[in-house]
Each structure stands twice: as structure tokens, then as C-alpha cells.
Amino acid sequence: MKISKATIGAALAAGVAAAVALAPGAQAQGAGTLAKVKAAGVLTCGVSTGVPGFSAPDAQGNWTGLDVDVCRAVAAVALGDATKVKFVPLSSQQRFAALQSGEIDILSRNTTWTLSRDTSLGLNFAPVTFYDGQGFMVPKKLGVKSAKELNGATVCVQPGTTTELNLADYFRANKMEFKPVVIADLAEVEAAFFAGRCDVYTTDASGLASTRSARAGNADDYIILPELISKEPLAPAVRQGDDEWFNLAAWTVAALVQAEELGITKANVEEQKKSDNPEVKRVLGVTPGMGKALNVSEDWVVTAVKAVGNYGEIFERNVGRNTPLKLERGLNALWTKGGLQYAMPIR
Secondary structure, X not given: OOOOHHHHHHHHHHHHHHHHHHOOOHHHHOOOHHHHHHHHXXXXXXXXXXXXOOEEEOOOOOEEOHHHHHHHHHHHHHHOOOOOEEEEEOOOOOHHHHHHHOOOOEEOOOOEOOHHHHHOOOEEEOOOOEEEOEEEEEEHHHOOOOHHHOOOEEEEEOOOOHHHHHHHHHHHHOOOOEXXXXXXXXXXXXXXXXXXXXXXXXXXXXHHHHHHHOOOOOHHHEEEOOOOOOOEEEOOEEEOOOHHHHHHHHHHHHHHHHHHHOOOOOOOHHHHOOOOOHHHHHHOOOOOOXXXXXOOOOOHHHHHHXXXXXXXXXXXXXXXXXXXXXXXXXXXXXXXXXXXXXXXXXX
């Protein structure tokens, strides 16, 4: 039986259509996330259930933190208004399904960029907003000085995280035993540690600093051990298959870093528009073209920086040396200052 080229073509087209329909988040994308956000007049951002310095609500329900400011910057670029954000607190187990289903437009929630997440979960990651590593926190009274002394310890950890996998790998590699205390809810796992249900709490080092800083009056009773046992590049994520939205999210993060590189701050951004520097003029939209490329206003970087500041300002305000977390820039310094933060050219 001879099969016509038309029949083969139709079959191939049907197969491609079926594959697209089955792709994670394909149905949720519809006409495109940017169009959806503009129509709704609000950006829906998935955040943690409460990690001070990164994403946490205050007593009035106002969200603050580094991850929060990233979402506000994206809203400023997409909608021209950084206040048009709805924050959706998500557990580590809820976060990916919420993004895949279209419940949220962007996930900005201390999430590690990994190969499996980038591929099998149907995600695209924007540039890294915080270079981190997994660590261990213990009560000072235990007298432990190194993670190599934790053989036989009970360890509090959240399930469905890279933290859980790294923990098992580290103890196995060092021929040590441990007893996991696995608790899904962030507040509950922290409460279990401080109540003495486990000897050790493990998560990203930034999260440990955040958790310890919240212990009013007795933060000094806990120490973070010196070992970092993993690479944890934390980055915002969007759904695959929507290049327009991915470009907007990725270049918003890059613009915050680029602004710091160029000395553009929340306080001087308007004055910088008068600069003779061709790169500054291009970044701030005085020389047009970059906004059109993203399908947003030409002054998109101006709007974002006026709302939240450049990357350095965001870092210092939320997690820096003068905050309860007291974090040094370290790997999150600009590449010109020994760090890893490096913006792709906006040109």
C-alpha cells in the first residue's frame, strides 16, 4: 500500500501537536504569559512560605526580600508598576506544579537551577540571583565544629528538595550514618530543630542564616558549620515554550546586574539618563531599541531600577551586612570584584 506524502505530513503534524499539548504548562501558556499578565493587570509570583531576607510577609502582610524584589522588578518591566504583584506562598513540594499549571507566572523562591529541573519539569531559569551552597546548623552546646563530626546525628530536612539528595550523598561519601527527620512544612521543620527533635538542620546556607536571624534573643546559641557541601545556584523560573516571557524575565535580572556594573542606582537613575556613555544611554532607553525587542516600554530598566534599585542595592537591603542575616557579597559580588555576578550585554 502506497502512502502519500500528504498523509505522512498530516501524521507528523498531528504528532507534533500532540507533543506540544502534552508538554508541561503548554495549555496554561495560551497566547503567552506577557499578554496574560497585561490583561490581568497583575503579575502572580510564587514565593516561599517565609524565608526572611528572601521572601517573607511582615505583620501587615507586606512581602519583602530579595526574591520578592526580583518579582517586583519583573512587574515593573511588564506592567510599568512594581506594586502590581500577587504573591503566592508555596512549599517546596507545591512550587513546580503551581508553575506548570499556570497558577503562577513566575517562581522566585530559593529554587536551585539543576539539569533535571531544567529539562524534565519543563522549566526555564533566568540568570542566577543568589549563588549559594548547602550547609549545616547545630546548637552551640553540642560542641560540634565540623560537619565531619556528625556521624549518627539526626538531621531535619525538607522533602522534595536538592537538600535532601545532597544530604544523603554527603553522608554516604564520608562513610557516616544519619537519621533523617523529614518534614514538609518550612515552619514546622524549623520548629522541630529548635525544639531539639533533631541535632542538625540542613538547607542552603542563606536559609540557615535567615532562620537563625529570626531567633530573637538567642541566635548566638546556634552555629553554622564551615562546610558547604553543594553548589546551589538559586534562580527564578518560568515555563518552557514561552520565549517572549522567558526573555523578559531573564533580561530583567540581567538589567539589575548591569545597572550595578554601570553605577546606575535608584537615587541617580533619572540623572544617568543624561549620560554621554553610549552603553548607559542604550540600557536606559535614551537610545531606543532594547524595549521594542522585549515588547515593553523603552524605559523598562529605568522603571525597574526606580522601583527596587540595582542588584547590589537589592542584596544589601535584604540580606547584606547591615541586615539581621549579615551576609557578605562573596560569590554574589560583581565579576569585577571577585564574584560571579556578570550581566550579558544589553545591546
